[in-house]
Amino acid sequence: MPDWVKAGYLEYAVRLPRECALHLIEIPAGKRGPNADLPRIIRTEGERLLAAVPSSSCVIALDERGREWSTAELAQRLADWLQEGRDLSLLVGGPDGLDAPCRDRAEHLWSLSRLTLPHPLVRIVVAEQLYRAWSLLHHHPYHRA
Numbered sequence: 001m002p003d004w005v006k007a008g009y010l011e012y013a014v015r016l017p018r019e020c021a022l023h024l025i026e027i028p029a030g031k032r033g034p035n036a037d038l039p040r041i042i043r044t045e046g047e048r049l050l051a052a053v054p055s056s057s058c059v060i061a062l063d064e065r066g067r068e069w070s071t072a073e074l075a076q077r078l079a080d081w082l083q084e085g086r087d088l089s090l091l092v093g094g095p096d097g098l099d100a101p102c103r104d105r106a107e108h109l110w111s112l113s114r115l116t117l118p119h120p121l122v123r124i125v126v127a128e129q130l131y132r133a134w135s136l137l138h139h140h141p142y143h144r145a
Contacts, residue, residue, distance in 0.1 A: 001120055008124035012131040020082065020134050022127060025052050029094040038096055046099025049091050057089040059106045061098055062122065066109030071143065075133040077108075092122055 013022040027048045030041035053059055058081060069077065081088055090110075091102050103109060112125055135142035 001123070005120040005123060009127050012124070012127035015131050016134060020078075020130070022130065024123075027052060032095070042094065042096050042099050045094045046102045049093075049098075049102055050105060053089040053091070053105070054087060057087045058084070058108075059089045059091060059102075060108045060110050061091045061093075061103050061106035062112060062126070063093070063098055063103055063106075063109045064111055064114075064116070065103075066111035068111050068113070071129070071132055071136060074129060075136040078130065078133045079137055090126060092119065092126075095119070 009024070013024075016022060027045060030036075030044055032038070032041065091098060091106065093099070093102065112122065112129075117125065132143050134140075
């Protein structure tokens with residue numbers, strides 16, 4: 001990822017406390033070319049994603065078919081997840097989307113927007129939104145809505 005993506009992600013990831021820490025695990029995207037076997041590539045990416053998910057983790061798939069959450073809704077979900085004490089695994093698919101088994105494994109499908117966002121920006125937006133939700137829960141002045 002370009003330096004601006006790393007900096008943007010870290011800007012919010014480092015603000016979160018240990019009990020709400022973000023740990024980024026990158027799964028390399030499969031090689032694409034003019035004659036690429038996209039179904040195979042998507043399936044392989046999905047298998048790699050699911051292999052990285054701890055079995056006890058609450059899986060949230062970022063997907064255009066998911067539900068858009070307001071900041072308040074995300075904050076409430078974050079409060080519930082923290083109360084449960086389970087780790088979260090946020091799955092972001094490759095450029096051609098998530099494999100169906102990834103969506104099937106997910107307890108929640110989350111759509112950041114009806115717009116299509118580039119993967120580098122998704123990384124930053126997710127980190128910022130999680131920080132914003134945490135700050136709302138803790139009456140931190142960052143969230144001013």
